[in-house]
Amino acid sequence: MSHSVVHRVAEISGQLAEAAAETEQAGKLSDKSVALIRDAGAMRMLQPTDFGGFAAHPRDFAEAVMAVSAACGSTGWVCGVGGVHPWEMALMDRRLQEEVWGANPDTWIASPYAPQGIATPTDGGYILKGRWSFSSGTDHCDWIFLGAIVGDADGMPVMPPQILHVVLPRADYTIVDDSWDVIGLCGTGSKDVIVDGAFIPAYRTIDSEEVSSGTLAADRAGRTETVYRLPFWAMFPLGITAAVIGIAEGALAAHLDYQRGRITAMGTAIKDDPYVLYAISEAASEIAASRAQLLDGISRLYDLADAGAPITFADRSVVRRNQVRCAWRAVAAVDEIFARSGGNAVRKGHVLQRFWRDAHVGLQHAIHIPGSIYHSDALTSMGIEPEGMLRALI
Template sequence: MTHEVVSRIEELSGRLAATAEETERLGKLSDESVKIIRQAGVMRLLQPTDFGGYAAHPCDFAEAVMAVAKHCGSTGWVCGVGGVHPWEMALMDRRLQNEVWGENPDTWIASPYAAQGVATPVEGGYTLRGRWQFSSGTDHCGWIFLGALTAGADGKPLMPPKVMHVVLPRRDYTIVDDSWDVIGLQGTGSKDVIVDGAFIPSYRTIDSDAVAAGEIAAERAGRTETVYRLPFWAMFPLGITAAVVGIAEGALAAHLDYQRDRVTAMGTRIKDDPYVLSAISEAAADIAASRTQLLDGVSRLYDKAAAGAEITFEDRSLVRRNQVRCAWRAVSAVDEIFARSGGNAVRRQNVMQRFWRDAHVGLQHAIHTPGSLYHSTALTIMGVEPEGPLRAMI
């Protein structure tokens, strides 16, 4: 059954597509895009019910992100990234949850999680300094998750590194307005943020390993809903790859609209060109396969968590491998149809070129890097235990 949020997105799809160009031109989500996402309830899908959310199945979240990205890649991307933050906030101290959502359950939370700053311990918490890139949708958020290296008393990061996720209110960080000048996903406004010595109470921090393990953080937070027992490295990549798959679906839909009545310079109707039609079918099948495999992976993990079974490293590894492959397969399919769209496809007024650019920039996210992940998964399925860096982001 289609979730009510997905149904609302489909009902609002025309308005969303109409504002995509403005979102790209602004370099951040347009006011109309933000209004639509709030109206649909996308950002509250993974939010706990006691703070006005749905605590939804992760597949419902992924389908909502894809539905948005199909009409505006940048808005879908912000939903895919920002929509996971309520899931992690549900694992934080209840005092913090009340601070963030107590007065307004529609408060959005930004990130990034890369440990590009250092948290130095002081009485009652930490002081934080650093500069972080890629804070998607940050202009519309009241709070932010940041990855930070924990320092010792000397202010130097501990070795081996110990990473925390820390949470700050908007007043404690600076958004660098001119830091997002890119060729795709322009409307995400994924700007840099700077923190210069802000104090962070201990209750606004969480150990990244506890979140990565899934059930540990859920038990500590007293969360019994199945979705909060899933591992971070299944949930965070899900939203990002869902956005890429949704962008690919948008590219396919735009391609079909464009090619339906197109006649080439040589006078051939595309409807009579067997080579283009074959490419369309292959691309459509690959994009559909990416959608199916992405949803299947997180569903398998969800079912194990619901049954009280352990989610092993091998389970996580296989899902991550398939999730990465979903993104690459979908973008390759976009390349195949874009290459057969003729020279006019590159004109700014043709929406295909925006989907093509957005898809490729989405693939650049670190979560889609196949190298060490594929290496690790191959070892795992051969019965060899990966060590050290090969276990990263799994």
């Protein structure tokens, strides 16, 4: 049975679709889209119950993201990325959780996590400087997670590198308004942010290794709910790939609506064209397989955590491998149906071309790069322990 939020998203899908063009043109989520998502509770799926959230099964979270993305790719992407941040916030110091959610449980949090800044230790915390790209949905957020490398007094990274996730309020960073000019996912507003010497109290930081482990941060934060005992590199990619698969589902639905009564310039009705019908069914099956595999992977890890069993590197590796493949398979299916949609589908007013562009831009995210993930998983499957950077992002 689907989560109540998934049902609410289904009820507003038509309104989200109607607002999609405005979102794309504005370069950020429309006010209507933001209001709809807030009311549906999509951003609170992984938020702890003691701060107004659902602490939902991550499968339910992914299904909600897919449902939003099938209506509007940009809105779904923001839900997929931003929807994971409450999960990590639940692992932070309780003082910070009170600061973020105490007055308003609907407060949104942005990111990115790439360590593009230097955090220099000082009394009681760190001084942070840097510039980060790809802060999705940042215009609608009041706090932000940023990745940072711990530096020395000269602002140089210490060795071996230590990566922190640090949290800042909106007053401590600058959004670069003209930094998101792209061909797809235009409405995500994934702009650059700059921090120039902000002080970060130590309690607003967490070592990235603690979050990656899946249990250390949960134990320290006193979180016993199963969802908070999952590894970061299973949870963060989940929301992003769910958005891509949802976009593919939206593209398929739009393609079916368009082709149902279409007659080609040669006078052939698509319903009588066996080659196009073959492509439709094949693409539908590939997209469905992507959905099933993504949900299966996170459910397997959840079941291990729920049983109190360790989640090994090999477990994580298989899930990451399949998650990457899910995205590529779904986008390849979108290519197949888009190529059979005729010349009118490329017109800017046609919904199919937006889904097609959004799908490809979604595939550009770093968590969809297959090389090292496939390399590492192949070694793991042969009983060879990957080392160094082959363990990164897994």
